[in-house]
Amino acid sequence: MLSELKELWRFRELLRQMLARELKIRYKNSFFGFLWSIVPPLLQVVVYTFLVRGVFSATAKNYSAYALCGLIPWTFFQTAILDSCQSLLANYGVIRKIYLPREIIPLSYVLSNMIHFVLGWVVYFAVFAVILRFFGLGIPLLPSMLWLPVIILVESLLVTGLSLWMSALNVFYEDVKFLLSTLFSLMFFCLPILYPADVVYYSEMIQRHPWLYKLYLFNPISGIITAFRKTILEPESPGSFVVRLQGKPALPMDWGMFAATSLISVMVAIAGYSYFNYKKWQFVERP
Amino acid sequence: MEINTTPTAKYEYAIELRHVTKQFRIRHQGSLKRAILGAFKPKRIELFTALQDVSFAIPHGQTVAVIGKNGSGKSTLLALLARIYRANSGEVILQNHQGDRPQIAPLLELGAGFHLDLTGLENIQFYGALLGMTQQSLESKLDSIIEFSELKDKVDTPLRNWNDGAKLRLGFSIAVHTDLDILLVDEVLAVGDESFRNKCSLKIKEMQNSGKTIVFITHELTAAERIASRIIWLSQGAIRMDGDTASVLEAYRQASREGTI
Helix, strand or coil: CHHHHHHHHHCHHHHHHHHHHHHHHHCCCCCCCCHHHHHHHHHHHHHHHHHHHHHCCCCCCCHHHHHHHHHHHHHHHHHHHHHHHHHHHHCHHHHCCCCCCCCHHHHHHHHHHHHHHHHHHHHHHHHHHHHHHHHCCCCCCCHHHHHHHHHHHHHHHHHHHHHHHHHHHHHHCCHHHHHHHHHHHHHHHHCCCCCCHHHHHCCHHHHHCCHHHHHHHHCHHHHHHHHHHHHHCCCCCHHHCCHHHCCCCCCCCCHHHHHHHHHHHHHHHHHHHHHHHHHHHHHHHCC | CCCCCCHHHCCCEEEEEEEEEEEEEECCCCCHHHHHHHCCCCCCCEEEEEEEEEEEEEECCCEEEEECCCCCCHHHHHHHHCCCCCCCEEEEEECCCCCCCCCEEEECCCCCCCCCCCEHHHHHHHHHHHCCCCHHHHHHHHHHHHHHHCCCCCCCCEHHHCCHHHHHHHHHHHHHHCCCCEEEEECCCCCCCHHHHHHHHHHHHHHHHCCCEEEEECCCHHHHHHHCCEEEEEECCEEEEEEEHHHHHHHHHHHHHHCCC
16 A cells, blocks of 8 residues: 555646646536535525424524534535545546556545535634624634544545545446435434434433444444534533433533544545555456 | 567666466446345356467667557557556566656547646646646646647637547647657547648657657558558467568568458
8 A cells, every 4th residue: 555655646746736627627617606615505504404493493502503513524525425436437538548546536526525625614613703703603712623623634534535435336336326325315314413413312212222322423424523513512402402301411522432433534544545456457447 | 579688688678568468357237236146146257368478578769550450459558558457467567768667648539638628728737747747847848739739829718619630639739748758659640630740740750769669559551651660460469470660561461462360
């Protein structure tokens, strides 16, 4: 794997060009351009806030800050993997004719999504930690927010590994792309994105079998979203999301769990890259 | 051809193939369903041998034409040289004059690597990087790339509006301006109109004179006669004949008349 990384480093200029091209053409023919990266998630938040507050009568103050804390990492996770999944077939003409470290292609899609991901956090903090605070809304600054770069790094490793893995698989089985998009739309409701993991913790089944909660957070993306929430926001009782749980205390940040999540993410990154390297010479040998 | 392995000849060859065999697995339409069902069946792998025990060496600065009928392994050979495929067995050794990894520029078929929504200039940037050019060398050569392609009035417009000839010209122009050691050409020498073709021939001459190694596939024997000093004749994945242009062409034409190619 070291020699593969060295080769990748030799081609860093090409990776930069690919990334620049990917960012350039994404909104090339659209009138609103970059706004398409910002406005849809904001509209999503408006709808979810209506759903959770209006329909399920949650009382959490600042629910939009809460929801975005899950939506930003989730959007990165989902779009980066789906984008890179089709990337090799979309650039098939190039890899069939020119030598290049083939991982450059999915990686350029991961990186372009990563840039949007980081920009998403910049906007998030600008809005909630600066602008809205002038109006007495927003979120207070916490020392634990300093963990943000670490969690971003862990998620980036996870996403890179899965993207390489899935993009290589998708060359041989195009079902993978469809399977993933189905899976993601279901996971959106099962994972703690619109609600905190604490709500799941207090559910009857998990109170009877506490190890199930560990299993629930074992899925690294749940662990990462939960880590973002617990470090960026003040503890919020699950009671303000589900009336039945009023008075229950919020769970503290579980650092042991986060260490496990980080370890899994590193392992996924290594496994994904190894699988990609194992398969990459066969990509063009499709009949 | 005899392979010279004396130490003094270490960097003599730009390209060296030692007993190279390339086989393809014939895979039938891949789907997850088939893969899952297939897991319970005994594996039956069909192999297709595209090249069988091929050995030759090309010294620096030589221009070699590869001929043979369709399916004789010409394109597979070129793809091995471009490092698109890995050989199943044997060795493919590519070197520049210093014995380092050479810069290889493949001349691509129409459109591969270009993005239609980007302008000519943006495509030059990207395509140049794809062929291994650094930012500085690209900038210093930008003017001559544009001038050579005769597309000055078009480079600021998206490729979507270009005709095929213009795209080919741009591709050719970028490829020949890279700092290449080895040029690989797959049947695309017939680029554009008469005057541009002449310009291409001149450029190829110039590259030959400056010691670049060129390998090209062709069906046009006259092109081989004009440009190459050596011809490799492939037949059913093996070298049928390898020698100077005149003698291989004579044998090839003879076989062609007798219908034994």
